[in-house]
Amino acid sequence: MLQSISIQNYALITKLDIEFSDGFSVITGETGSGKSILLGALSLVLGQRAEVNVLKDKEQKCIIESSFSIERYQLEKFFADNELDYEKETLLRREILPNGKSRAFVNDSPVSVKILKELGLRLIDVHSQNQNLVIGSFEYQVGIVDTYAGNSEILKKYQEYFDKFQKLKQELRKQEELAAKEKADLDYFQFQLEQLLDAKLVAGEQIEMEAELGTLTHAEEIKSGLVKAYENLSEGEFPIVTQLKEARNAVAQIKNVFPDAESFFERLESAYIELNDLAQELDRSNESVELDPSRIEFLNQKLDAVYSLQQKHHVNSVEELIQIREELIQKVDKIVSGDDFIEDLKMQLKAQEELVIKSAKKLTDSRVKVIPAIEKTIVSQLVQLGIPNANFKISTQIKEDFQYLGCDYLSFLFSANKNGQLEEVQRVASGGELSRLMLSIKYLISSSTALPSIVFDEIDTGVSGEIAAKMGTMMNKMAENIQVISITHLPQIAGKGKNHYKVYKADDELETYSNIVLLDQQSRIEELAKMLSGADLTQAALDNAKVLLSN
Numbered sequence: 001m002l003q004s005i006s007i008q009n010y011a012l013i014t015k016l017d018i019e020f021s022d023g024f025s026v027i028t029g030e031t032g033s034g035k036s037i038l039l040g041a042l043s044l045v046l047g048q049r050a051e052v053n054v055l056k057d058k059e060q061k062c063i064i065e066s067s068f069s070i071e072r073y074q075l076e077k078f079f080a081d082n083e084l085d086y087e088k089e090t091l092l093r094r095e096i097l098p099n100g101k102s103r104a105f106v107n108d109s110p111v112s113v114k115i116l117k118e119l120g121l122r123l124i125d126v127h128s129q130n131q132n133l134v135i136g137s138f139e140y141q142v143g144i145v146d147t148y149a150g151n152s153e154i155l156k157k158y159q160e161y162f163d164k165f166q167k168l169k170q171e172l173r174k175q176e177e178l179a180a181k182e183k184a185d186l187d188y189f190q191f192q193l194e195q196l197l198d199a200k201l202v203a204g205e206q207i208e209m210e211a212e213l214g215t216l217t218h219a220e221e222i223k224s225g226l227v228k229a230y231e232n233l234s235e236g237e238f239p240i241v242t243q244l245k246e247a248r249n250a251v252a253q254i255k256n257v258f259p260d261a262e263s264f265f266e267r268l269e270s271a272y273i274e275l276n277d278l279a280q281e282l283d284r285s286n287e288s289v290e291l292d293p294s295r296i297e298f299l300n301q302k303l304d305a306v307y308s309l310q311q312k313h314h315v316n317s318v319e320e321l322i323q324i325r326e327e328l329i330q331k332v333d334k335i336v337s338g339d340d341f342i343e344d345l346k347m348q349l350k351a352q353e354e355l356v357i358k359s360a361k362k363l364t365d366s367r368v369k370v371i372p373a374i375e376k377t378i379v380s381q382l383v384q385l386g387i388p389n390a391n392f393k394i395s396t397q398i399k400e401d402f403q404y405l406g407c408d409y410l411s412f413l414f415s416a417n418k419n420g421q422l423e424e425v426q427r428v429a430s431g432g433e434l435s436r437l438m439l440s441i442k443y444l445i446s447s448s449t450a451l452p453s454i455v456f457d458e459i460d461t462g463v464s465g466e467i468a469a470k471m472g473t474m475m476n477k478m479a480e481n482i483q484v485i486s487i488t489h490l491p492q493i494a495g496k497g498k499n500h501y502k503v504y505k506a507d508d509e510l511e512t513y514s515n516i517v518l519l520d521q522q523s524r525i526e527e528l529a530k531m532l533s534g535a536d537l538t539q540a541a542l543d544n545a546k547v548l549l550s551n
Contacts, residue, residue: 001452001483002124003067003089005045009056010064011037012505012514019518024479026494027487027516028527029503034514035487038503039457042066043126045094047117052100062096068123073452075122082115092116092123124453127442135438136426141410142367145394147445149370151363155405158359162402165356168349175342182335189331196325199305206306206318213299216290226286233279241279244272356402363406368396374444381440381474386467387433389418432462439471446478453483460490469551472496491531495548500524525549 007016012034029035044050045064055062071088079086085107093105094116104116134140146155233240248268255261310316313324371394382390397409413422414429414437429437439459446454456475460468472493475484479498488494500519505512519527528545529537 001069002485003069005038005042005066006064007038007041008063009060010041010044010054010062011056012512013037013041014056014513016515018501018516020483020485021499022479022483023498024476024484024486024496025499025501026497027485027501027503028489028494028531029516030505031489033503033505034516035457035503037514038516039126039128039455039487042124042455044096045092045116046120046124046126047094047104047113050094050096050102052096052098054096055098058098061098063093064095065091065093067091068452070123070452073122075119078119078122082111084109084111092119123451124455125442125449125451126455126457127438127459128457135412135429135434135441136424138410139405141394141412142405142408144441144445145367145370145374145410148374148448149366150448151366154359154363154366158356158363158406159404161352161355161359162404165349165352165402168345168352172342172345172349175345179335179339179342182331186332186335189328189335193325193328193332195309196321196328199302199309199321201306201318201322201325203319203322206303209299209303213296213303216296216299223286226282230279230282230286233275233282241272241276244268244275248272360402360407364396364398364408367406367408367410371396377444378437378440381443382436385436385440385470385474386463387416387436389416389420391415391420391422392437393422430462435459435461435463436467436471439474443474443478447481449482451482453485454478456484456486456488458487458489460486460488460493464490465492468492469496489531491528491545491548494531495528495545495551500527502527521549 001022002020004017004019006018007013009015018038027035027038040054041064044054045066052058068090069088070090076086078084087107091105091107093108095103095105097103102113104111104113106116106119146152231239234242248265251261251265251268255265306318306321309321313321315321315324375392375394378392379390382392391414393413395411395413399407399409401407412425414425414433415422416429416433425434425437439456442454442456460471463471468490469492472486472490473496475486475493476496476498478484486493486497494500501516502519502523503514503516505514507513517523525542525545526537528548529541532544533541
């Protein structure tokens with residue numbers, strides 16, 4: 001329930017504090033006095049778009065605060081989901097800064113305007129004059145039926161199933177498109193993979209092959225050098241190994257007479273052994289080096305294949321080619337096995353579709369069940385509101401495809417004339433008929449909605465006299481379930497309120513400003529009398545005002 005609203009530096013308001021109570025309250029005032037300003041301030045604190053031109057003093061910020069009593073409206077989960085402190089008396093605040101930026105707060109915690117708006121929708125329904133036009137909206141019509149039927153949990157469950165169904169459809173479409181594209185690339189991937197597999201690549205082999213090819217290519221030169229080195233050591237006219245052996249033997253003969261000869265002998269022995277061993281290795285190496293043209297051709301072909309693959313894939317090593325080969329194997333395997341994944345998605349989609357169908361049917365059945373009661377109640381209210389031949393029906397059709405609100409297509413049909421042709425309400429209802437129809441709808445759902453408050457902004461447009469009085473009675477009846485605030489120009493409605501506020505415009509030495517005041521009994525009689533007869537109060541008007549209040 002709206003308890004209060006505080007307005008600073010907004011439009012024609014410097015500072016204004018208003019307190020509200022439960023039940024039915026009315027707000028009156030002359031055209032241009034500031035009733036729309038009050039409604040605009042309330043809309044801002046409920047999360048509507050802010051404009052910097054609303055600032056009265058362009059150098060100061062605008063602050064609008066409203067207090068709500070929310071203890072009876074099960075909003076704890078909303079506060080928990082949005083990490084907000086839950087308070088039975090909750091304060092909403094909106095600040096508009098001179099630079100055009102705005103800030104929003106719930107119980108002094110900063111929030112986004114989106115969260116402020118979501119909370120506002122749970123706290124109060126502001127019915128402005130142009131909202132009569134939304135009665136033709138499919139979403140609005142379905143919302144009315146669901147509210148009356150108490151379908152919030154059924155609809156929530158359906159929408160959970162529907163959202164998952166849509167995501168699965170999107171995922172399946174994405175995977176099918178991806179599979180089609182990948183299948184178009186499959187031949188190319190397989191061709192690349194076959195080339196890499198045919199190359200029989202082994203890590204480290206490129207360096208080994210390049211070294212072996214270098215040896216084979218220079219085999220004659222290598223053998224010639226090895227033979228010459230061997231001959232110098234072990235053969236020829238004066239072989240080095242033979243001369244070392246003779247020198248060693250000569251020193252051996254003087255070891256007994258020359259002390260240093262032992263050291264010379266050991267060194268010569270070591271050199272002889274080393275060079276003799278080297279000569280044998282040179283000979284063996286010469287034997288191992290072969291002139292093999294076929295091996296040279298094989299290595300050239302193998303390396304040419306490696307070089308070609310490296311150039312094609314823009315890499316510099318066999319190891320990188322092996323990595324590309326493994327990636328291609330995974331790609332080909334994924335494409336080949338993609339059909340299995342798609343089939344699994346199709347099975348999930350079918351199972352989810354069954355849940356959606358079952359949930360949609362439950363939603364449809366609940367709606368169809370309450371439609372006769374809605375039609376009967378609306379017609380009854382319209383008759384009381386001065387449309388004796390009113391006829392109101394809700395047509396239903398089942399759509400072939402699912403939508404976010406189910407698979408039903410609902411349409412409100414209306415006729416104000418006896419035996420008149422039923423047509424879509426927005427096509428045939430006049431302004432006064434729309435006002436009465438909207439009030440009847442709000443009255444219908446007032447006991448079903450969890451909203452604490454509703455504000456009517458001149459819902460009485462196009463009616464007067466006895467009908468206005470009946471509309472006032474209806475709003476007063478609604479106030480047994482929710483707080484009702486009505487902005488009105490009609491004394492017949494104003495007289496029904498439990499509390500009566502007057503908005504007025506005044507001047508001081510510096511400026512014009514708007515203000516609002518809660519009227520006492522005598523002031524209320526005078527205000528109603530002015531609404532009946534104009535600025536010049538007459539005794540008859542005062543008497544009529546007293547009658548309105550007594551009724």
